[in-house]
Amino acid sequence: MSVLRELGESFVSFLRILGDMALFLLRLVMYTPRGLLRFRLVVHQVHNTGALSLVIIMISGLFVGMVLALQGFDLLARFNSEDALGTAAALALIKELGPVVTALLFAGRAGTALASEIGLMKATEQLSAMEMMAVDPMRRVVLPRFLGGVIAMPLLVAIFTAIGIFGAWLVGVVMMGVDAGSFWSQMQANVSGDEIFEGVFKSVVFGIAASLIAVYEGYRAWPTAEGVGRATTRTVVLTAVSVLILDYMITAALL
Amino acid sequence: MQQTRTVELGTGLFVFLGVVALFFLTTQTTGFSGFMGGDAYRVTARFDNIGGLTTRAPVTMAGVTIGRVEAIEFDPERLNARVTMRIDGRYDQIPDDSEASILTAGLLGGQYIGLGAGGSFDNLRDGDEIYLTQSAIVLENLISRFLFQQSQEDQDD
Amino acid sequence: MGTLRADRGDRPLVEIRGLGFRRGAVKVFDGLDLDIQHGRVTAIMGSSGAGKTTLLRMITGQLRPDAGSVRVGPYDVATLSVDRLYEMRRNIGMLFQNGALLTDLDVFENVAFPLREHTRLPERLIRHIVLTKLEAVGLRGAARLLPQALSGGMARRVALARAVVMDPDLLIYDEPFVGLDPISMGVVVRLIRRLNEALGITSIVISHDIHELRDVSDHSFLLGDGRVIGEGAHRELMASEAPLVRQFMHGEADGPVAFHYPAPDYADDLFGPESRG
Numbered sequence: 001m002s003v004l005r006e007l008g009e010s011f012v013s014f015l016r017i018l019g020d021m022a023l024f025l026l027r028l029v030m031y032t033p034r035g036l037l038r039f040r041l042v043v044h045q046v047h048n049t050g051a052l053s054l055v056i057i058m059i060s061g062l063f064v065g066m067v068l069a070l071q072g073f074d075l076l077a078r079f080n081s082e083d084a085l086g087t088a089a090a091l092a093l094i095k096e097l098g099p100v101v102t103a104l105l106f107a108g109r110a111g112t113a114l115a116s117e118i119g120l121m122k123a124t125e126q127l128s129a130m131e132m133m134a135v136d137p138m139r140r141v142v143l144p145r146f147l148g149g150v151i152a153m154p155l156l157v158a159i160f161t162a163i164g165i166f167g168a169w170l171v172g173v174v175m176m177g178v179d180a181g182s183f184w185s186q187m188q189a190n191v192s193g194d195e196i197f198e199g200v201f202k203s204v205v206f207g208i209a210a211s212l213i214a215v216y217e218g219y220r221a222w223p224t225a226e227g228v229g230r231a232t233t234r235t236v237v238l239t240a241v242s243v244l245i246l247d248y249m250i251t252a253a254l255l
Numbered sequence: 256m257q258q259t260r261t262v263e264l265g266t267g268l269f270v271f272l273g274v275v276a277l278f279f280l281t282t283q284t285t286g287f288s289g290f291m292g293g294d295a296y297r298v299t300a301r302f303d304n305i306g307g308l309t310t311r312a313p314v315t316m317a318g319v320t321i322g323r324v325e326a327i328e329f330d331p332e333r334l335n336a337r338v339t340m341r342i343d344g345r346y347d348q349i350p351d352d353s354e355a356s357i358l359t360a361g362l363l364g365g366q367y368i369g370l371g372a373g374g375s376f377d378n379l380r381d382g383d384e385i386y387l388t389q390s391a392i393v394l395e396n397l398i399s400r401f402l403f404q405q406s407q408e409d410q411d412d
Numbered sequence: 413m414g415t416l417r418a419d420r421g422d423r424p425l426v427e428i429r430g431l432g433f434r435r436g437a438v439k440v441f442d443g444l445d446l447d448i449q450h451g452r453v454t455a456i457m458g459s460s461g462a463g464k465t466t467l468l469r470m471i472t473g474q475l476r477p478d479a480g481s482v483r484v485g486p487y488d489v490a491t492l493s494v495d496r497l498y499e500m501r502r503n504i505g506m507l508f509q510n511g512a513l514l515t516d517l518d519v520f521e522n523v524a525f526p527l528r529e530h531t532r533l534p535e536r537l538i539r540h541i542v543l544t545k546l547e548a549v550g551l552r553g554a555a556r557l558l559p560q561a562l563s564g565g566m567a568r569r570v571a572l573a574r575a576v577v578m579d580p581d582l583l584i585y586d587e588p589f590v591g592l593d594p595i596s597m598g599v600v601v602r603l604i605r606r607l608n609e610a611l612g613i614t615s616i617v618i619s620h621d622i623h624e625l626r627d628v629s630d631h632s633f634l635l636g637d638g639r640v641i642g643e644g645a646h647r648e649l650m651a652s653e654a655p656l657v658r659q660f661m662h663g664e665a666d667g668p669v670a671f672h673y674p675a676p677d678y679a680d681d682l683f684g685p686e687s688r689g
Contacts, residue, residue, distance in 0.1 A: 047262045051269035083360070090284050121515070129512035132472060133526045133574075134498040140529070155273025162276035165284065184283075185320065186360070189313050189367070191284045199280075 021216050027138060028146050028212070035143040045148025049110040049211075050156060056109055057102060061160035064097055065089060065167025072168075073176050082178050086187035089168035094195050098161035099202035100247050103210050106153060107239035111214035114145050115235040118218025119228035127219075142219055146211045153207025154200060161199065198254050205246055210239045294344030296381035297325065300355040300368075305336045306391025308357055308366045314340045316370040321346045324368060340368065342379075350375040351383060357391035366391060416485035416503045416581035425450045425485060425582060425614050426471060432479030433466065440466050441477070442638035453608050453615040455625045455646070458635035459660060464618045467635070468586060471616070472504060473497045484582070502530060505575030505583040509590060511567035513559040513574075519546070520555040523574045530578065545573040549603060565596025572603060582614050583607065589621040597624060604628050622661060634660060 036042065072088045118141060121127050127137040165187075172178040214235050221231035305327060314322035322342035330337050342349070352373030359366050370385075379385070416425060426448035433441040440463045448454045458464045469475040470482050473489045482489040487500045513522050523542045527533055533541075546552040549569040559567060568588065575583060588600050601624055608615045619625055625632065626646050634642035634649060634657055642649050642657035650661050659667030675681065 043266050044262055046269070047266040050273075051265035054269055054272070094280065094284065124510065124515070125508050125512040126514050128474070129506070129508055129514075129571075131474065132501055132504070132506040132508075133529070133578075134501040135526070135529045136498070152269070155270060155277070158273050158276035158280060162279045165280075185313075187284050189311075189320075189360075192311065193281070193285060196281055196285060200277075 020220075021212065024216050024219075025208075025212050028143055028215075031139050031143050032147065035139060035147060038144065041140075041144035042147045042151070045144045046151050047148075049106075049114065049145070049149045050152030053106065053109045053152070053156060054159070056105060057156050057160050058163050060101065060105055061098075061163035062167040064101060064160075065093060065164030065169075066171045068092055068097070068164070069168035069171035069176070073172055073178070082172075082176075083182040083186050085168070085172045085178050086183035086185075087190040089172065090165055090187045090191050091195060093161045093164040093168070094191065094199040095202075095251075096247070098157050098164060098199055099206055100243060102157045102160045102203070103153070103206035103243040104240055106149070106156065106206075106210050107214070107236050107243070110149060110152070111210055111235045111239055112232040114149065114211070114214035115218035115221070115231045116228050118142065118145065118215060119221035119223075119231045122219065122221060123223040123225065123228055125223075138219075142215045146215050149211030149214065150204075150207045153210065154203040157199065157203035157206075194254075198250070201254075202247065202250055205250060206243050209242050209246060213238045213242065295322065295341045296344060296347070296379075297339055297341055298379050298381075298383045298385055299337055299339050300385040300388050301330070301333070302336045302338060302355075302357060302388050302390045304390040304393060305338065306357055306359075306366055306393055308338070308368070308391065313367045314342060314370065315367060316346070316349065316372070321370075338368070347378060347380075349379045351377045351379045351385075352387065353379065353385060354387040354389065355385045356389035359392070416487075416500070424448055426616075427483045428467075428470075428480070430480035431467075431470065431477050431482065433463075433470070433475070433477050435466075439638050441480075443480070444635075444639050446633055446640055448614065448616060449631070450614055451608075451612065452630040453604065453617060453628055455617045455619060455629035455632040456635065457620055457622070457625065457632060457660070459620060462635040463638065464620075464635060465586060468584060468616070468618055472501065472506065472584065502526075502578060503581045505578065505580035507568065507571050507575050507583070507585045507588055509587045510564070511559070511571035513562075513567055513571055515559050517559075518555070519551065519557050519559070519562070519570050522559065522570060523577055525574065526578045541577060542573075545577050546570075548576075548607075549573045550599075563596075565592050565599065568592070568596075568600060569603070572600075572607070576607060576611065579611070580613065582616070585615065585617045585619075587619055588617060589619055589624045601627050622663075636660070 068089050069085060072085050072092075073082060076082050076084055076088065118127075121137075121141060127141065130137045130140060169180075169183065173180045173183050217231040217235045217238070218228075221227045308324060308327065310324050310327060312324045313320040314324060322340050324338060325341040326339040328337045328339075329335075340355075349370065350373040352375040354371040354373065356369050356371065357366055358369045373387070424447040426446070428444060428446040431441045431444040431446075432439075444467075446456075446467075456464055456467060466475065470477055471484060471489065473492060476490055480490075484500060485503070487496065489497075489500070492500065513519075514525065517525065520542055521528075523545055524538050527538050527541060543552055543555070546555055549572055551566060551569055551573070554562065554566065554570070559570070562570065585604065588604065589597055592600065604615060604617065605628060607613070617625065617628060629646055632642075632644065632646050632649055633640050636656055642652055642654060642660075644652075649657055652658060652661065655668045658664070665671055676684075
């Protein structure tokens with residue numbers, strides 16, 4: 001009996017958090033038109049979440065592309081279809097690995113930074129101080145960070161994917177000797193605008209989800225050192241889980 | 256001020272790289288590049304069976320992509336498939352008795368149209384039809400024919 | 413002059429009537445009445461947990477009371493919409509316990525923050541105002557330091573400059589003396605007095621540092637049991653015979669406020685049935 005009740009209670013609290021987060025998102029969306037006018041604040045956050053994640057995204061993209069080519073080559077060579085390597089690598093990167101891995105890296109690099117920064121501002125009363133100066137922290141602190149993340153994510157995904165394809169080319173063509181012409185032409189013959197759209201669409205959705213979770217967890221953190229620590233952990237876990245679930249849903253919907 | 260300048264520079268670099276990457280993905284990895292928007296002419300061909308041919312599949316000659324499949328329709332009168340190809344205007348000296356075959360790129364590759372050069376002195380022009388065609392080889396038909404032959408040989412023994 | 417001073421009349425600036433507030437089962441306030449007069453430095457004292465900070469949050473509208481009313485100037489705080497609340501707060505400066513400076517901005521930008529958010533003043537004028545305020549707290553030279561590089565006392569002085577940059581009518585200090593060395597303490601004490609006189613504003617100081625308050629306050633309230641238990645000039649409170657006031661003002665360990673948290677009988681606890689268990 002008590003197990004059932006506990007399950008029920010945790011389900012209710014899950015629903016409450018979900019609802020709270022949805023309302024939070026609604027507020028952010030409502031503030032967005034005026035928030036975009038404060039261009040400088042948003043640019044600053046695009047820098048914090050995007051530009052500062054550039055190196056980790058590029059290195060990860062390169063190696064994901066390289067290992068993909070290595071595995072793909074091994075598999076395709078069994079069917080004498082090494083020429084399909086370009087297609088395989090490009091489709092895997094554009095549709096799945098690019099958006100998903102970038103979102104996971106984003107959660108670890110930018111998401112935790114956002115959550116802990118906002119959480120610390122709360123713990124050190126900076127948010128209260130803003131409220132007392134008649135400045136809404138939702139607009140001044142949370143919104144620019146959210147928008148920065150939403151803008152940065154698709155760009156990060158594009159960079160990750162492009163570098164990944166470069167990595168696949170490096171391993172497939174330069175190291176394994178796949179014909180360069182068929183590598184590219186097969187890719188071009190089989191990748192269509194629909195696939196690019198799927199990747200971009202995913203990156204936008206993941207950008208919204210990952211940024212929302214990070215700023216939400218930061219803003220709702222208990223204003224203590226422990227609370228901020230928990231908020232960053234929750235950010236990573238929640239982002240990872242929801243990105244993977246969303247990924248499945250989008251893939252299924254677009255098939 | 257020094258600090259804001261680095262921020263702007265870093266952000267600028269980041270956005271620039273992102274846009275370049277997106278541009279690369281949309282133009283270099285997909286079949287949108289090349290002559291699709293440029294000068295081109297259309298020819299048609301009829302096939303009894305197109306197999307897995309799709310629109311935007313390449314049209315090649317001697318292995319070089321010279322165009323793409325633009326449309327595939329079923330002709331209810333003649334009960335076959337009518338394929339419209341869009342061929343790059345640069346290649347305007349293809350004999351009008353050339354042969355069009357539906358081929359498969361590798362075991363896992365997609366299907367494409369290969370043109371085999373004919374001997375005519377007249378060239379294909381916009382709106383022409385290629386009469387000599389070879390349909391896609393459907394693996395099931397091939398296998399059943401092979402099995403049929405085998406069993407006949409068995410009976411002959 | 414800001415909106416808080418506009419309709420002055422004879423009414424006090426802050427008027428609290430029948431305030432009630434409970435946190436869980438604990439009654440923090442139970443019918444509290446309190447007036448704060450224009451132009452004075454008013455101290456609100458009380459032992460830890462007496463609800464000083466809660467009271468402050470009710471005055472600024474960060475918390476809403478369960479019962480009673482809070483009026484600040486023309487504003488009925490408990491029923492204000494968010495927009496009106498922010499309008500009121502533009503006329504209130506507040507100094508947080510640890511300063512609460514924005515850590516990603518330097519000292520200059522911290523002080524300039526309210527101006528940038530609420531006004532469209534030209535850069536030259538902002539610079540002029542900010543440097544004047546920083547000079548007033550003696551930290552013009554620290555304008556380009558980041559908050560992390562400041563000592564506790566300096567951070568609080570920067571926060572003070574920020575609190576007065578919009579020329580508020582009411583300035584609230586939340587525990588301004590906590591954790592300061594004696595020199596910084598003296599500096600802050602003098603600043604509170606000087607700002608109140610120079611700007612002609614009203615100040616509220618929340619604290620339990622009786623000795624510093626002696627030099628600062630014109631009028632003091634002592635909170636306890638969810639009500640005001642003592643009121644008057646600092647000297648009068650010191651001389652009060654009321655036992656609760658006496659205990660607090662003279663720092664006696666035991667008195668009406670018991671040293672012991674309520675507990676069962678000591679001997680029972682030590683030798684009772686549970687100890688044998």
